[in-house]
Structures are given as structure tokens and as C-alpha cells.
Amino acid sequence: MKIAVTGGAGYIGSTLVKRLVEGGNQVVSVDNLMNGDYGPLRALGMSEKATLHVADIRDGKRIEESLAGSDAIAHLAALPGLVKCRERPEEAVSINLYGTQQVLEAARRLDIGKVVFCSSAAVYGKPVELPVTESHPLRPLNLYGVTKLAGEKLMELYFDNYGIETISLRFGNVFGVGLFTHYDTVIPRFVRMGLDGESLTIYGDGTSSRDFVHVEDVVQAMALSLASKGLGGEVYNVGGETMEIGALARRVAEFLRNETGENVRITHLPPRPGETKEFSYNLEKIKGELGYGPRWSIMRGVEQITKFNLEQRALKV
Template identity: 30%
Template sequence: MNISSLKLDSSNTVLVTGGAGFIGSNLCESLLSNGNTVICLDNFATGKRENIAGFASNNNFTLIEGDIRDLNTCKKACSNVDYVLHQAALGSVPRSINDPITSNDVNVSGFLNMLVGARDANVKRFVYAASSSTYGDSTNMPKVEEIIGKPLSPYAITKYVNELYADIFSNTYGLETIGLRYFNVFGRKQDPNGAYAAVIPKFVMQLMSHESPTINGDGSFSRDFTYIDNVIQMNIRAIASNNKDAINTVYNVAYGERTDLKQLVELLKKYLSEFDSKIKNVETIYGPQRTGDVPHSLASISKAKKLLGYNPEYNIESGLKEAISWYWKNLK
């Protein structure tokens, strides 16, 4: 998508926290292609230098290597910035269960630091990565923004607290905020390695090596898998919108369809087999269910469509084709 068509003024300076991460680096690339000045703040705890290496020669790109847990760093990063796209966080439900203190320090204290930095710098709008994990044990389907359940993990708690803090800063200090509840984002630059790798790149790498992917549980759990370009579109719409009814609230960022893990593996095998026919015969292993996992996830995107004009261009099939092509080219 040409983001200039969303009427984002190229003269704007945008701070992307976590800008060396999967989603953050894709946002940086999109903004730079639009002519925006981009500041990337990252401590490289999970972000990767290779994700932003291609931007180093761009005069509109500045890297601040720092940690959002340091208030002075946040204030420096927000100085003379028009918009903030706050992506920096420690993701992963299992990571938060193993180390809830660090997840809280980064995701809550770091988030509060960024809000203070944005407030003090008179930033026009603060758009932040929220999470579908906020829906917790709610059985309501599809998930609508106004109905949530009880959080099922420390990570989910931290992301819900973000929404509460953003609301307070909107109401108390007049800082415009928009929260984007991401639903299982996937695509180019997503890290397939490490203990907390997301399911799609992890399965892709295993299948490319003819290794059996392991599904946690019986494969019936389902997710609203969301391709990265849909997420980029939503972030740009969130900072470009002039609709006053669209700010100081939260939105689901998804495609609006769900795919269970069995179906996911079959799709991965189908598209990867176009590159290597042996992959279609790789068997799937079923392991124990993970603690804190939400059984099913399906988003209503009606609110985003109505208030922000969101129109996701990639479903699971078209997104997987793009992602697999990138992984095969870059990681095989």
C-alpha cells in the first residue's frame, strides 16, 4: 500500500520505539518510503541491527540506542517529534510467565516513561501496540473492543495496564492516544529463532529443514493471523486520521477470520512445497498445551473500518505466500 494515499504528511517526524524489531522495522521502512523523518529507539534486547541496516544511509533516519526504562532516554527520543508509534515491549506469554518482573518493568514502567516523554514534548498523537491477549478468558466471539475478560498471563496484564494509562493521559493531560490490539501478526523480518519465536516463522524454519513442527495441544486452537502490511496500514491510519471520534480509544488490528493450528500447518506445507516438494510429507507432532494460551481468537474489525477506514488487504493465504517467499529468499 502507498501510505501517502492515506494523506500522511511527509514533513512529519515519527518516533518508532522498538524500531529494530519485527513490526517496528517494517513501520520505519514504510515511513521512510513516504519521505518522513524517522527516529528509531531500540535497546536491541529483541530487536536486530540487520532489520534497520538498510536505513543507515538514509538522511531521514536516526537511531537512538537506548532503553525505555530510562525516562531521560524517552524524553530525548520524543523531543521535536510529531507522532509516536510505540512498539517497544517484551512480547510473549511464556516469557512473561517465566519472568514477570522484567516484562512488567519494560511493558508498564517503560510505557509510562514514554507517555511522560510524549506529554512533555507536546507530541501530537501517541499510537501504541496493544494486544489481543487483553481479551483473556472472554468467550465472546468475535472479540469486540468494549468486552474483555480476565487476563490469563502477566503479559496480558501489562498490555491492559497500558490501555488504562493511555486513557488517563488522554483524559488528564490531553495527550491524544490510540491503542492497537494486534492479533497474531506475521510477515517479513519476524524472527524464527529463540525460545519465544512466534509460531509461523518457527514452523516455516522447521519445515524448510524437514523437521516436524510441534503444535501445542490438539491443533484446534485458532487465531486471527494478521499479515504485517495490514498492521502497517492501521498504524498509518491511526496517526493520519483527522476524525476526532477516532482518537483516545482502542482498536482490533486483524483480518477478521480465524485459522486453527492444524489448518495453518497444512497451508504452510502447501506453499512451501512449491519451493521444495519434500515438505508436504513432513509429519506434525502434537505436544502439551501451553499455560496461559487463549483457546480461540477472532477479531471484529468493524470499529476500525468505521472510524479509521481500515481495509485489510491480506488474508491468511495471501499473507503466507508473501511471508514464505521472503523467508525462502532470506533465510534458506
């Protein structure tokens, strides 16, 4: 297949492009390089099978040229995360909403029959029932979640009106070493703090829980969605393992103590306002309908991130 990947130079995107090329697909990535780097894919010698078009998804004419001839689109380009969207609200709406509509318009004009969209657990807001299923009420607590929910609605609209098979995937908290890893979310942050000799900081009493999903499992869900047939206007939770933040800190600290022989301390700060306390995913739908099964446990990922950090540090010496 020829697959177009918007945001193909980013953290999840470049990991997906690598997997798609390894699976025998031809890939075209569309990325404005605002937050991405195609170097790691070039270093693997993949630039012939995975060409990069440097373009903005809001430039309809340019992306139509880039996407022409594709069988399916994986749409990842976005202003990601609640902090960036809070700090740059106009850009959040412009990229995540207008940009998503431009990608769908290009798909319609070019007669591309499948679009897979990256959504987020942020569309749910504060859970009223756990574990969260896809039919849980949707009440985002921040602009990021609102733009992702609007993106899902655009996907449904283009399925209902034009028959484009759209799938929206609601990722949990993504972690793990990808091809281009540039994030400092809670798991990599705990590992970095522990290796730097800092205390692992927990906001609140540590009983808040999250679903953690490894980037390779996210890519598995995307590849299954791209290969699916006859599914359209669908949404799926994409998760891995649920853990309380306090338990996560204790397990990371214990792991690092065993690895380095150094003591790792944990400190508590007041809870941050507006954060959801408990969160866990029901994954029955994606397991049953797409055959998805997460392969990475949190602790296997912690081991991988620690090894990656130690290797990066050794290179800098």
C-alpha cells in the same frame, strides 16, 4: 511529519520506520537494541531520514531529549510476548509499565499531541463471545496481557487528563516477513519445520483457532492511527484472517509438498495448559473509523515466508 518510534529497531518497529520514511516522514527511533537491529534500515540507506537514538525508554531525561520536536509517537518498545514476561516478570513490569509511563510523561512535557500504543489480543483472556469486539470483557491470563492492559489504561489517563490523542491497537498473532524478522511463532515455525523435514506439531486436536495478521497490515493500522485526527483514548482490534491450527498445518503441509516435492507430516501432542481454544476478531470498528483493511491472507504470507526461508538457506550454503 516528524514521528518518534520507540522500539524502532525491532520486528514491527523497523517495518513501520521503513513505511513512514517512504511516506515522506522524518523519523527518530529510540531503542536500547536489547532485541533489535538497525542494520536493515541502514542497509536501505534510510539512516539519514530515520536516525537512531540508542536509549532506554525508562530513562526519562534521555528520551525527552530524543523525542523533542516530534509531532507524534509510535510506542512499540516492550518486553514482548507471554513467555518472556513470564520468565522476566520484574523487567516486564519495569519496561512495559514504567517505560510506557515515561514515554507518556515525555509526550506531556514536550506537548506532543498523539501517541499510538501497541497492545495485544492478550488483554481479552479467554473469550466469552466470538468474534471478539473491543467491548468484550478484559481478563488477561498472563502477565504480558496485564502489562498491555495497564499500558492501555495509562494511554486513557493521559487522554482524559491532558488531551493527548492516544490510540491503543490490539494486535492478533503477527506473522510475515518484516524488515528485521526474528520470530518463531506458529506460522513461521510450521514453514521451518516442514522445510527441515520435521513433522508439523499441533498441541491438542487442532480445533483451536487464532487471528493471524501480517506485519505489513499491522504497520498499515499504525500509520492510519498516526495520521488520524480527533481520536483519543481509543482502542482498536487489529486482525487479519482467522484459522484453526489444524487447518493451518494441513494447508502449510500441502503448500510445502507442492513447492518441494517432499512429504510433510503432521503430529499431535497433548494440549498446552492455559491456552485459549477459540479466538476470532470482529474488525468493524477499525474498518469503519480508520479505514483499515487487511491485504494479506495467511496463505500469501506462507508463500512469502517460504521464499524468505529458502533465500536465507541459499545464502548460508
